[in-house]
Amino acid sequence: MCSFSAFLYNGKEKNMIIELANIKFNVLDFKPEKLIVRGKYGNYIREDVETDVDIKVTSDEIDRSRIEYESNDQEVCIETAAIRKIYETLLDFDAFVMHAASISVDGRAYAFSASSGTGKSTHMNLWKRKFEGKYQVVNGDRTIFRRNEEGRLLACGSPWCGKEMWESDVMVPVQGFCFIERGLVNKTRKLDTEEAYFKLMNSTLIPGDSKRLMKQMDLMGWVSENVPVFVAEVNMDPEAADVVYEAMK
Known part of the structure:
Protein backbone atom coordinates (compact mmCIF):
# COMPACT_ATOMS: atom_id res chain seq x y z
CA MET A 1 0.00 0.00 0.00
CA CYS A 2 1.24 3.49 -0.80
CA SER A 3 2.29 5.77 2.06
CA PHE A 4 1.00 9.32 2.30
CA SER A 5 4.44 10.65 1.36
CA ALA A 6 3.93 9.13 -2.07
CA PHE A 7 1.40 11.86 -2.79
CA LEU A 8 3.63 14.77 -1.86
CA TYR A 9 6.00 16.59 -4.21
CA ASN A 10 8.12 19.39 -2.75
CA GLY A 11 5.68 19.51 0.16
CA LYS A 12 2.65 19.92 -2.08
CA GLU A 13 -0.12 17.42 -2.69
CA LYS A 14 -0.19 16.11 -6.25
CA ASN A 15 -2.88 14.37 -8.24
CA MET A 16 -3.57 10.67 -8.01
CA ILE A 17 -2.24 8.64 -10.94
CA ILE A 18 -3.84 5.23 -11.44
CA GLU A 19 -2.68 2.79 -14.12
CA LEU A 20 -5.32 0.41 -15.44
CA ALA A 21 -4.87 -1.83 -18.50
CA ASN A 22 -1.63 0.02 -19.27
CA ILE A 23 -3.53 3.34 -19.36
CA LYS A 24 -2.42 6.03 -16.91
CA PHE A 25 -5.27 8.14 -15.54
CA ASN A 26 -4.55 11.45 -13.87
CA VAL A 27 -7.46 11.55 -11.40
CA LEU A 28 -7.84 15.14 -10.28
CA ASP A 29 -10.53 14.72 -7.63
CA PHE A 30 -9.44 11.80 -5.45
CA LYS A 31 -8.06 12.67 -2.04
CA PRO A 32 -5.11 10.36 -1.31
CA GLU A 33 -5.79 10.02 2.41
CA LYS A 34 -9.31 8.78 1.66
CA LEU A 35 -8.02 6.14 -0.74
CA ILE A 36 -5.26 5.02 1.61
CA VAL A 37 -7.85 4.27 4.29
CA ARG A 38 -9.80 2.13 1.83
CA GLY A 39 -6.61 0.53 0.58
CA LYS A 40 -8.01 -0.88 -2.63
CA TYR A 41 -6.11 1.37 -5.07
CA GLY A 42 -2.62 0.68 -3.73
CA ASN A 43 -1.52 -1.78 -6.43
CA TYR A 44 -2.53 0.60 -9.22
CA ILE A 45 -1.04 3.89 -8.01
CA ARG A 46 1.91 5.27 -9.98
CA GLU A 47 4.32 8.08 -9.25
CA ASP A 48 6.07 10.62 -11.45
CA VAL A 49 4.98 9.17 -14.79
CA GLU A 50 3.49 10.70 -17.92
CA THR A 51 -0.28 10.28 -17.96
CA ASP A 52 -2.56 9.46 -20.87
CA VAL A 53 -5.76 11.21 -19.83
CA ASP A 54 -7.18 13.46 -17.10
CA ILE A 55 -10.27 12.48 -15.11
CA LYS A 56 -12.16 15.50 -13.78
CA VAL A 57 -15.75 15.21 -12.61
CA THR A 58 -18.35 17.96 -12.81
CA SER A 59 -20.82 19.06 -10.17
CA ASP A 60 -23.63 17.51 -12.24
CA GLU A 61 -21.82 14.17 -12.27
CA ILE A 62 -21.33 14.33 -8.51
CA ASP A 63 -25.03 15.12 -8.01
CA ARG A 64 -25.91 12.16 -10.24
CA SER A 65 -23.88 9.88 -7.98
CA ARG A 66 -25.50 11.35 -4.90
CA ILE A 67 -28.94 10.45 -6.27
CA GLU A 68 -27.92 7.07 -7.67
CA TYR A 69 -26.21 5.87 -4.50
CA GLU A 70 -28.44 7.79 -2.06
CA SER A 71 -25.38 9.16 -0.29
CA ASN A 72 -24.65 12.55 1.23
CA ASP A 73 -20.95 11.75 1.71
CA GLN A 74 -19.26 14.20 -0.66
CA GLU A 75 -16.08 12.13 -0.99
CA VAL A 76 -18.04 8.98 -1.80
CA CYS A 77 -20.02 10.86 -4.45
CA ILE A 78 -16.83 12.29 -5.98
CA GLU A 79 -15.19 8.87 -6.05
CA THR A 80 -18.16 7.08 -7.61
CA ALA A 81 -18.52 9.84 -10.21
CA ALA A 82 -14.82 9.57 -11.06
CA ILE A 83 -15.04 5.77 -11.32
CA ARG A 84 -17.94 6.07 -13.77
CA LYS A 85 -15.90 8.53 -15.81
CA ILE A 86 -12.93 6.15 -15.84
CA TYR A 87 -15.22 3.36 -17.03
CA GLU A 88 -16.48 5.51 -19.91
CA THR A 89 -13.03 6.86 -20.79
CA LEU A 90 -11.64 3.33 -21.13
CA LEU A 91 -13.61 3.07 -24.37
CA ASP A 92 -11.35 5.73 -25.91
CA PHE A 93 -8.52 3.19 -25.54
CA ASP A 94 -10.33 0.12 -26.92
CA ALA A 95 -11.07 -1.06 -23.39
CA PHE A 96 -14.13 -1.64 -21.23
CA VAL A 97 -15.14 -2.78 -17.75
CA MET A 98 -17.37 -5.81 -17.46
CA HIS A 99 -19.18 -7.21 -14.44
CA ALA A 100 -17.16 -10.40 -14.62
CA ALA A 101 -14.69 -12.38 -12.56
CA SER A 102 -11.66 -13.75 -14.35
CA ILE A 103 -8.99 -16.33 -13.62
CA SER A 104 -5.78 -17.12 -15.47
CA VAL A 105 -4.78 -20.75 -16.12
CA ASP A 106 -1.73 -21.61 -18.22
CA GLY A 107 -1.42 -17.99 -19.32
CA ARG A 108 -5.01 -17.69 -20.59
CA ALA A 109 -7.85 -15.83 -18.90
CA TYR A 110 -11.31 -17.32 -18.42
CA ALA A 111 -14.02 -14.75 -17.62
CA PHE A 112 -17.28 -15.48 -15.79
CA SER A 113 -20.32 -13.23 -15.58
CA ALA A 114 -23.55 -13.90 -13.71
CA SER A 115 -26.51 -12.19 -12.12
CA SER A 116 -26.02 -11.22 -8.48
CA GLY A 117 -26.42 -14.22 -6.19
CA THR A 118 -26.15 -16.78 -8.98
CA GLY A 119 -22.85 -18.21 -7.77
CA LYS A 120 -20.06 -16.53 -9.71
CA SER A 121 -17.72 -16.51 -6.70
CA THR A 122 -18.66 -20.11 -5.88
CA HIS A 123 -17.75 -21.16 -9.41
CA MET A 124 -14.47 -19.26 -9.17
CA ASN A 125 -13.69 -21.18 -5.98
CA LEU A 126 -14.26 -24.46 -7.83
CA TRP A 127 -11.67 -23.39 -10.40
CA LYS A 128 -9.25 -22.36 -7.66
CA ARG A 129 -9.53 -25.82 -6.12
CA LYS A 130 -9.26 -27.55 -9.49
CA PHE A 131 -6.11 -25.61 -10.45
CA GLU A 132 -4.59 -25.19 -6.99
CA GLY A 133 -1.08 -23.83 -7.33
CA LYS A 134 -1.52 -23.30 -11.08
CA TYR A 135 -3.86 -20.30 -11.33
CA GLN A 136 -3.88 -16.55 -10.82
CA VAL A 137 -7.05 -14.57 -10.19
CA VAL A 138 -7.14 -11.52 -12.45
CA ASN A 139 -10.20 -9.99 -10.79
CA GLY A 140 -13.11 -11.21 -8.70
CA ASP A 141 -15.85 -8.80 -9.77
CA ARG A 142 -15.14 -6.14 -12.41
CA THR A 143 -12.47 -7.05 -14.90
CA ILE A 144 -11.14 -4.57 -17.44
CA PHE A 145 -10.75 -5.92 -20.98
CA ARG A 146 -8.58 -4.23 -23.61
CA ARG A 147 -7.97 -4.97 -27.26
CA ASN A 148 -4.27 -4.60 -27.96
CA GLU A 149 -2.52 -3.49 -31.14
CA GLU A 150 -2.15 -7.10 -32.27
CA GLY A 151 -5.92 -7.58 -32.17
CA ARG A 152 -5.95 -9.73 -29.04
CA LEU A 153 -8.31 -9.15 -26.13
CA LEU A 154 -6.60 -8.98 -22.74
CA ALA A 155 -8.11 -9.39 -19.26
CA CYS A 156 -6.66 -6.76 -16.95
CA GLY A 157 -6.74 -6.34 -13.20
CA SER A 158 -8.66 -3.55 -11.50
CA PRO A 159 -9.13 -2.35 -7.91
CA TRP A 160 -12.89 -2.96 -8.13
CA CYS A 161 -12.72 -6.59 -7.13
CA GLY A 162 -15.66 -7.37 -4.85
CA LYS A 163 -15.86 -8.28 -1.19
CA GLU A 164 -13.36 -11.14 -1.58
CA MET A 165 -10.71 -8.63 -2.74
CA TRP A 166 -9.47 -10.96 -5.47
CA GLU A 167 -7.32 -8.96 -7.87
CA SER A 168 -3.93 -8.92 -9.58
CA ASP A 169 -2.32 -6.11 -11.56
CA VAL A 170 -1.79 -8.25 -14.67
CA MET A 171 -2.81 -8.42 -18.34
CA VAL A 172 -3.63 -11.88 -19.71
CA PRO A 173 -4.94 -12.96 -23.15
CA VAL A 174 -8.62 -13.93 -22.96
CA GLN A 175 -9.56 -17.51 -23.80
CA GLY A 176 -13.30 -16.92 -23.54
CA PHE A 177 -16.33 -15.62 -21.66
CA CYS A 178 -18.89 -17.73 -19.84
CA PHE A 179 -22.24 -16.58 -18.45
CA ILE A 180 -23.04 -18.66 -15.38
CA GLU A 181 -26.58 -19.84 -14.63
CA ARG A 182 -27.82 -22.23 -11.98
CA GLY A 183 -28.73 -25.74 -13.09
CA LEU A 184 -29.15 -29.25 -11.79
CA VAL A 185 -26.92 -30.80 -14.45
CA ASN A 186 -23.66 -29.21 -15.56
CA LYS A 187 -23.72 -28.29 -19.24
CA THR A 188 -22.47 -25.58 -21.55
CA ARG A 189 -23.59 -24.00 -24.81
CA LYS A 190 -21.56 -21.82 -27.15
CA LEU A 191 -23.43 -18.69 -28.23
CA ASP A 192 -23.73 -17.41 -31.74
CA THR A 193 -22.45 -13.93 -32.51
CA GLU A 194 -25.78 -12.13 -32.05
CA GLU A 195 -26.62 -13.71 -28.71
CA ALA A 196 -23.05 -13.20 -27.49
CA TYR A 197 -23.23 -9.51 -28.43
CA PHE A 198 -26.36 -8.85 -26.37
CA LYS A 199 -25.02 -10.84 -23.40
CA LEU A 200 -21.81 -8.81 -23.42
CA MET A 201 -23.59 -5.47 -23.81
CA ASN A 202 -25.91 -6.24 -20.90
CA SER A 203 -22.93 -6.91 -18.63
CA ASP A 209 -22.78 10.00 -24.61
CA SER A 210 -23.63 8.74 -28.09
CA LYS A 211 -20.07 8.74 -29.45
CA ARG A 212 -18.84 6.38 -26.76
CA LEU A 213 -21.97 4.28 -27.02
CA MET A 214 -21.21 3.71 -30.71
CA LYS A 215 -17.64 2.86 -29.77
CA GLN A 216 -18.86 0.36 -27.20
CA MET A 217 -21.26 -1.24 -29.66
CA ASP A 218 -18.48 -1.61 -32.23
CA LEU A 219 -16.13 -3.08 -29.63
CA MET A 220 -18.71 -5.55 -28.34
CA GLY A 221 -19.41 -6.57 -31.92
CA TRP A 222 -15.72 -7.27 -32.44
CA VAL A 223 -15.49 -9.25 -29.20
CA SER A 224 -18.53 -11.37 -30.05
CA GLU A 225 -16.99 -12.23 -33.42
CA ASN A 226 -13.46 -12.93 -32.20
CA VAL A 227 -13.73 -14.36 -28.67
CA PRO A 228 -15.76 -17.50 -27.78
CA VAL A 229 -18.75 -16.81 -25.53
CA PHE A 230 -20.62 -19.55 -23.64
CA VAL A 231 -23.56 -20.02 -21.31
CA ALA A 232 -23.11 -22.66 -18.60
CA GLU A 233 -25.76 -24.17 -16.38
CA VAL A 234 -23.89 -25.40 -13.32
CA ASN A 235 -24.41 -26.74 -9.81
CA MET A 236 -22.05 -26.48 -6.86
CA ASP A 237 -20.30 -29.82 -7.47
CA PRO A 238 -16.57 -29.83 -8.33
CA GLU A 239 -17.50 -31.37 -11.68
CA ALA A 240 -18.90 -27.96 -12.74
CA ALA A 241 -15.39 -26.55 -13.14
CA ASP A 242 -14.35 -29.58 -15.22
CA VAL A 243 -17.31 -29.24 -17.59
CA VAL A 244 -16.86 -25.51 -18.15
CA TYR A 245 -13.09 -25.74 -18.53
CA GLU A 246 -13.32 -28.54 -21.09
CA ALA A 247 -15.78 -26.48 -23.15
CA MET A 248 -13.72 -23.30 -23.04
CA LYS A 249 -10.12 -24.50 -23.27
Whole structure:
Protein backbone atom coordinates (compact mmCIF):
# COMPACT_ATOMS: atom_id res chain seq x y z
CA MET A 1 0.00 0.00 0.00
CA CYS A 2 1.24 3.49 -0.80
CA SER A 3 2.29 5.77 2.06
CA PHE A 4 1.00 9.32 2.30
CA SER A 5 4.44 10.65 1.36
CA ALA A 6 3.93 9.13 -2.07
CA PHE A 7 1.40 11.86 -2.79
CA LEU A 8 3.63 14.77 -1.86
CA TYR A 9 6.00 16.59 -4.21
CA ASN A 10 8.12 19.39 -2.75
CA GLY A 11 5.68 19.51 0.16
CA LYS A 12 2.65 19.92 -2.08
CA GLU A 13 -0.12 17.42 -2.69
CA LYS A 14 -0.19 16.11 -6.25
CA ASN A 15 -2.88 14.37 -8.24
CA MET A 16 -3.57 10.67 -8.01
CA ILE A 17 -2.24 8.64 -10.94
CA ILE A 18 -3.84 5.23 -11.44
CA GLU A 19 -2.68 2.79 -14.12
CA LEU A 20 -5.32 0.41 -15.44
CA ALA A 21 -4.87 -1.83 -18.50
CA ASN A 22 -1.63 0.02 -19.27
CA ILE A 23 -3.53 3.34 -19.36
CA LYS A 24 -2.42 6.03 -16.91
CA PHE A 25 -5.27 8.14 -15.54
CA ASN A 26 -4.55 11.45 -13.87
CA VAL A 27 -7.46 11.55 -11.40
CA LEU A 28 -7.84 15.14 -10.28
CA ASP A 29 -10.53 14.72 -7.63
CA PHE A 30 -9.44 11.80 -5.45
CA LYS A 31 -8.06 12.67 -2.04
CA PRO A 32 -5.11 10.36 -1.31
CA GLU A 33 -5.79 10.02 2.41
CA LYS A 34 -9.31 8.78 1.66
CA LEU A 35 -8.02 6.14 -0.74
CA ILE A 36 -5.26 5.02 1.61
CA VAL A 37 -7.85 4.27 4.29
CA ARG A 38 -9.80 2.13 1.83
CA GLY A 39 -6.61 0.53 0.58
CA LYS A 40 -8.01 -0.88 -2.63
CA TYR A 41 -6.11 1.37 -5.07
CA GLY A 42 -2.62 0.68 -3.73
CA ASN A 43 -1.52 -1.78 -6.43
CA TYR A 44 -2.53 0.60 -9.22
CA ILE A 45 -1.04 3.89 -8.01
CA ARG A 46 1.91 5.27 -9.98
CA GLU A 47 4.32 8.08 -9.25
CA ASP A 48 6.07 10.62 -11.45
CA VAL A 49 4.98 9.17 -14.79
CA GLU A 50 3.49 10.70 -17.92
CA THR A 51 -0.28 10.28 -17.96
CA ASP A 52 -2.56 9.46 -20.87
CA VAL A 53 -5.76 11.21 -19.83
CA ASP A 54 -7.18 13.46 -17.10
CA ILE A 55 -10.27 12.48 -15.11
CA LYS A 56 -12.16 15.50 -13.78
CA VAL A 57 -15.75 15.21 -12.61
CA THR A 58 -18.35 17.96 -12.81
CA SER A 59 -20.82 19.06 -10.17
CA ASP A 60 -23.63 17.51 -12.24
CA GLU A 61 -21.82 14.17 -12.27
CA ILE A 62 -21.33 14.33 -8.51
CA ASP A 63 -25.03 15.12 -8.01
CA ARG A 64 -25.91 12.16 -10.24
CA SER A 65 -23.88 9.88 -7.98
CA ARG A 66 -25.50 11.35 -4.90
CA ILE A 67 -28.94 10.45 -6.27
CA GLU A 68 -27.92 7.07 -7.67
CA TYR A 69 -26.21 5.87 -4.50
CA GLU A 70 -28.44 7.79 -2.06
CA SER A 71 -25.38 9.16 -0.29
CA ASN A 72 -24.65 12.55 1.23
CA ASP A 73 -20.95 11.75 1.71
CA GLN A 74 -19.26 14.20 -0.66
CA GLU A 75 -16.08 12.13 -0.99
CA VAL A 76 -18.04 8.98 -1.80
CA CYS A 77 -20.02 10.86 -4.45
CA ILE A 78 -16.83 12.29 -5.98
CA GLU A 79 -15.19 8.87 -6.05
CA THR A 80 -18.16 7.08 -7.61
CA ALA A 81 -18.52 9.84 -10.21
CA ALA A 82 -14.82 9.57 -11.06
CA ILE A 83 -15.04 5.77 -11.32
CA ARG A 84 -17.94 6.07 -13.77
CA LYS A 85 -15.90 8.53 -15.81
CA ILE A 86 -12.93 6.15 -15.84
CA TYR A 87 -15.22 3.36 -17.03
CA GLU A 88 -16.48 5.51 -19.91
CA THR A 89 -13.03 6.86 -20.79
CA LEU A 90 -11.64 3.33 -21.13
CA LEU A 91 -13.61 3.07 -24.37
CA ASP A 92 -11.35 5.73 -25.91
CA PHE A 93 -8.52 3.19 -25.54
CA ASP A 94 -10.33 0.12 -26.92
CA ALA A 95 -11.07 -1.06 -23.39
CA PHE A 96 -14.13 -1.64 -21.23
CA VAL A 97 -15.14 -2.78 -17.75
CA MET A 98 -17.37 -5.81 -17.46
CA HIS A 99 -19.18 -7.21 -14.44
CA ALA A 100 -17.16 -10.40 -14.62
CA ALA A 101 -14.69 -12.38 -12.56
CA SER A 102 -11.66 -13.75 -14.35
CA ILE A 103 -8.99 -16.33 -13.62
CA SER A 104 -5.78 -17.12 -15.47
CA VAL A 105 -4.78 -20.75 -16.12
CA ASP A 106 -1.73 -21.61 -18.22
CA GLY A 107 -1.42 -17.99 -19.32
CA ARG A 108 -5.01 -17.69 -20.59
CA ALA A 109 -7.85 -15.83 -18.90
CA TYR A 110 -11.31 -17.32 -18.42
CA ALA A 111 -14.02 -14.75 -17.62
CA PHE A 112 -17.28 -15.48 -15.79
CA SER A 113 -20.32 -13.23 -15.58
CA ALA A 114 -23.55 -13.90 -13.71
CA SER A 115 -26.51 -12.19 -12.12
CA SER A 116 -26.02 -11.22 -8.48
CA GLY A 117 -26.42 -14.22 -6.19
CA THR A 118 -26.15 -16.78 -8.98
CA GLY A 119 -22.85 -18.21 -7.77
CA LYS A 120 -20.06 -16.53 -9.71
CA SER A 121 -17.72 -16.51 -6.70
CA THR A 122 -18.66 -20.11 -5.88
CA HIS A 123 -17.75 -21.16 -9.41
CA MET A 124 -14.47 -19.26 -9.17
CA ASN A 125 -13.69 -21.18 -5.98
CA LEU A 126 -14.26 -24.46 -7.83
CA TRP A 127 -11.67 -23.39 -10.40
CA LYS A 128 -9.25 -22.36 -7.66
CA ARG A 129 -9.53 -25.82 -6.12
CA LYS A 130 -9.26 -27.55 -9.49
CA PHE A 131 -6.11 -25.61 -10.45
CA GLU A 132 -4.59 -25.19 -6.99
CA GLY A 133 -1.08 -23.83 -7.33
CA LYS A 134 -1.52 -23.30 -11.08
CA TYR A 135 -3.86 -20.30 -11.33
CA GLN A 136 -3.88 -16.55 -10.82
CA VAL A 137 -7.05 -14.57 -10.19
CA VAL A 138 -7.14 -11.52 -12.45
CA ASN A 139 -10.20 -9.99 -10.79
CA GLY A 140 -13.11 -11.21 -8.70
CA ASP A 141 -15.85 -8.80 -9.77
CA ARG A 142 -15.14 -6.14 -12.41
CA THR A 143 -12.47 -7.05 -14.90
CA ILE A 144 -11.14 -4.57 -17.44
CA PHE A 145 -10.75 -5.92 -20.98
CA ARG A 146 -8.58 -4.23 -23.61
CA ARG A 147 -7.97 -4.97 -27.26
CA ASN A 148 -4.27 -4.60 -27.96
CA GLU A 149 -2.52 -3.49 -31.14
CA GLU A 150 -2.15 -7.10 -32.27
CA GLY A 151 -5.92 -7.58 -32.17
CA ARG A 152 -5.95 -9.73 -29.04
CA LEU A 153 -8.31 -9.15 -26.13
CA LEU A 154 -6.60 -8.98 -22.74
CA ALA A 155 -8.11 -9.39 -19.26
CA CYS A 156 -6.66 -6.76 -16.95
CA GLY A 157 -6.74 -6.34 -13.20
CA SER A 158 -8.66 -3.55 -11.50
CA PRO A 159 -9.13 -2.35 -7.91
CA TRP A 160 -12.89 -2.96 -8.13
CA CYS A 161 -12.72 -6.59 -7.13
CA GLY A 162 -15.66 -7.37 -4.85
CA LYS A 163 -15.86 -8.28 -1.19
CA GLU A 164 -13.36 -11.14 -1.58
CA MET A 165 -10.71 -8.63 -2.74
CA TRP A 166 -9.47 -10.96 -5.47
CA GLU A 167 -7.32 -8.96 -7.87
CA SER A 168 -3.93 -8.92 -9.58
CA ASP A 169 -2.32 -6.11 -11.56
CA VAL A 170 -1.79 -8.25 -14.67
CA MET A 171 -2.81 -8.42 -18.34
CA VAL A 172 -3.63 -11.88 -19.71
CA PRO A 173 -4.94 -12.96 -23.15
CA VAL A 174 -8.62 -13.93 -22.96
CA GLN A 175 -9.56 -17.51 -23.80
CA GLY A 176 -13.30 -16.92 -23.54
CA PHE A 177 -16.33 -15.62 -21.66
CA CYS A 178 -18.89 -17.73 -19.84
CA PHE A 179 -22.24 -16.58 -18.45
CA ILE A 180 -23.04 -18.66 -15.38
CA GLU A 181 -26.58 -19.84 -14.63
CA ARG A 182 -27.82 -22.23 -11.98
CA GLY A 183 -28.73 -25.74 -13.09
CA LEU A 184 -29.15 -29.25 -11.79
CA VAL A 185 -26.92 -30.80 -14.45
CA ASN A 186 -23.66 -29.21 -15.56
CA LYS A 187 -23.72 -28.29 -19.24
CA THR A 188 -22.47 -25.58 -21.55
CA ARG A 189 -23.59 -24.00 -24.81
CA LYS A 190 -21.56 -21.82 -27.15
CA LEU A 191 -23.43 -18.69 -28.23
CA ASP A 192 -23.73 -17.41 -31.74
CA THR A 193 -22.45 -13.93 -32.51
CA GLU A 194 -25.78 -12.13 -32.05
CA GLU A 195 -26.62 -13.71 -28.71
CA ALA A 196 -23.05 -13.20 -27.49
CA TYR A 197 -23.23 -9.51 -28.43
CA PHE A 198 -26.36 -8.85 -26.37
CA LYS A 199 -25.02 -10.84 -23.40
CA LEU A 200 -21.81 -8.81 -23.42
CA MET A 201 -23.59 -5.47 -23.81
CA ASN A 202 -25.91 -6.24 -20.90
CA SER A 203 -22.93 -6.91 -18.63
CA THR A 204 -21.21 -3.57 -19.23
CA LEU A 205 -21.91 0.02 -18.21
CA ILE A 206 -23.75 1.90 -20.95
CA PRO A 207 -21.94 5.23 -21.48
CA GLY A 208 -23.79 8.49 -21.27
CA ASP A 209 -22.78 10.00 -24.61
CA SER A 210 -23.63 8.74 -28.09
CA LYS A 211 -20.07 8.74 -29.45
CA ARG A 212 -18.84 6.38 -26.76
CA LEU A 213 -21.97 4.28 -27.02
CA MET A 214 -21.21 3.71 -30.71
CA LYS A 215 -17.64 2.86 -29.77
CA GLN A 216 -18.86 0.36 -27.20
CA MET A 217 -21.26 -1.24 -29.66
CA ASP A 218 -18.48 -1.61 -32.23
CA LEU A 219 -16.13 -3.08 -29.63
CA MET A 220 -18.71 -5.55 -28.34
CA GLY A 221 -19.41 -6.57 -31.92
CA TRP A 222 -15.72 -7.27 -32.44
CA VAL A 223 -15.49 -9.25 -29.20
CA SER A 224 -18.53 -11.37 -30.05
CA GLU A 225 -16.99 -12.23 -33.42
CA ASN A 226 -13.46 -12.93 -32.20
CA VAL A 227 -13.73 -14.36 -28.67
CA PRO A 228 -15.76 -17.50 -27.78
CA VAL A 229 -18.75 -16.81 -25.53
CA PHE A 230 -20.62 -19.55 -23.64
CA VAL A 231 -23.56 -20.02 -21.31
CA ALA A 232 -23.11 -22.66 -18.60
CA GLU A 233 -25.76 -24.17 -16.38
CA VAL A 234 -23.89 -25.40 -13.32
CA ASN A 235 -24.41 -26.74 -9.81
CA MET A 236 -22.05 -26.48 -6.86
CA ASP A 237 -20.30 -29.82 -7.47
CA PRO A 238 -16.57 -29.83 -8.33
CA GLU A 239 -17.50 -31.37 -11.68
CA ALA A 240 -18.90 -27.96 -12.74
CA ALA A 241 -15.39 -26.55 -13.14
CA ASP A 242 -14.35 -29.58 -15.22
CA VAL A 243 -17.31 -29.24 -17.59
CA VAL A 244 -16.86 -25.51 -18.15
CA TYR A 245 -13.09 -25.74 -18.53
CA GLU A 246 -13.32 -28.54 -21.09
CA ALA A 247 -15.78 -26.48 -23.15
CA MET A 248 -13.72 -23.30 -23.04
CA LYS A 249 -10.12 -24.50 -23.27
